[in-house]
Amino acid sequence: MVIKVAAGIILRSDQIFVALRSSKQHQGGCWEFPGGKCEPDEEPSLALARELQEECGIEVVKASPFRVIRHDYTDKSVELHFYEVTDFIGEPSGKEGQEVAWVSYAGLSDLTFPEANVPIVDALLQRHLG
Numbered sequence: 277m278v279i280k281v282a283a284g285i286i287l288r289s290d291q292i293f294v295a296l297r298s299s300k301q302h303q304g305g306c307w308e309f310p311g312g313k314c315e316p317d318e319e320p321s322l323a324l325a326r327e328l329q330e331e332c333g334i335e336v337v338k339a340s341p342f343r344v345i346r347h348d349y350t351d352k353s354v355e356l357h358f359y360e361v362t363d364f365i366g367e368p369s370g371k372e373g374q375e376v377a378w379v380s381y382a383g384l385s386d387l388t389f390p391e392a393n394v395p396i397v398d399a400l401l402q403r404h405l406g
């Protein structure tokens with residue numbers, strides 16, 4: 277079974293908002309673009325809005341589809357729908373107690389992301405730094 281996930285690349289002034297996955301979660305200890313699993317029959321864009329409200333306390337105003345990545349971890353398979361979130365209401369924070377940070381594009385390379393995120397980070401770096 278493939279788990280459908282929506283995740284937001286939250287952008288502001290050339291910085292990107294990232295969160296640390298807790299050690300108890302799947303891919304714990306890795307940084308992530310905030311988001312979570314789609315409910316059954318829930319559109320990824322709606323799941324994105326719901327998850328970013330729950331996890332970061334923001335209301336998404338503008339989100340553009342970025343990439344869809346299918347990845348098989350040894351323990352589960354995910355289909356990640358990444359969106360670029362370029363307009364939102366509220367100040368993003370770690371609503372569930374997770375560590376969060378705003379990082380520059382270059383700073384993304386210093387963080388460990390789940391394996392599925394590697395092409396996403398590469399694409400962001402490629403586009404921004406050339």
Ligand SMILES: Nc1nc2c([nH]c(=O)n2[C@H]2C[C@H](O)[C@@H](COP(=O)(O)OP(=O)(O)OP(=O)(O)O)O2)c(=O)[nH]1
Binds near residue numbers: 327
């Ligand atoms: N949110 C998020 N999940 C990611 C990323 N990269 C990646 O491989 N994943 C994987 C980890 C998880 O297996 C799955 C997302 O699940 P999640 O743990 O965020 O789901 P959720 O917020 O609904 O949390 P929960 O209630 O099930 O704990 O996707 C990413 O950048 N962001």
Ligand SMILES: [Mg+2]
Binds near residue numbers: 310311312313327331
């Ligand atoms: Mg989540």
